Amino acid sequence: MLEHKNIFTVIFLTTLITALIIYTYIKFFRIKEVDFEPFYVMIFVIAGALLTNYLHLFTSLNSVLAAALVGTIASFSTSLNKKSKILQSVPNAMYCGCFVGMSQKHLAIDYSFIVISGTIASIFYMFSKNLFHGVGGKLGTLAFGSVVISSLLLLILS
Incomplete structure (x- = not known):
């Protein structure tokens, strides 16, 4: 009790x-006024989290190198079509997801935890478009908050 x-x-x-x-x-x-990111960035945040977690768990890469690899590959998406607004939003969103995917193995038991944390992080990311400009660590802070909330939800519901 x-x-x-x-x-x-x-x-x-x-x-x-x-x-x-x-x-x-x-x-x-x-x-x-508060400006929002488009809804489709959720896909990129969750994809970044899943890719980083997969590389961390099933390859010889540690979590930092897995996040660096996914972030580097995502950064080249802007050069595919410089006029596309969708491709311009990929690098930051995926890198935010990379921080979620860096969760340790004992915390992220399965992919459902990563998807839930990624979803929460993507909601935070969408609502923080014009917040915290000039403040370092915005993406990592959003990811940290989502992992903490997911962990608390898991603790309460189990």
Whole structure:
């Protein structure tokens, strides 16, 4: 019983801190409107997570090299058609997914965890298009938040 109270305390405090950070950021930088990424970026975030996780688990590459390989290949997609808005959004979205796919083997038990974390990360990514400009580590922070939320959901539901 005590364990469940601790989980809800962690969830409450995490939500409160996140809300305060976003509120402070919006007020400090005086953001007038919030712009969103298109819906199709979800596919690229999830694909980046799955590819990185697959390379990490089933090849001799460690998680950093797997993410670097997927990110490097994704970066060349912009040169296929420089006028395509879809291809211009591939590198950042896939690299955000790469951070999700770098999850350790004992945390990401199967691909469903990666898909759920990737979906949450893609939702965060879509809503943060014009937020956190000039702040380093945006993609990694979004991925970290999605993995933490997925882990908490897994802990609560199991």
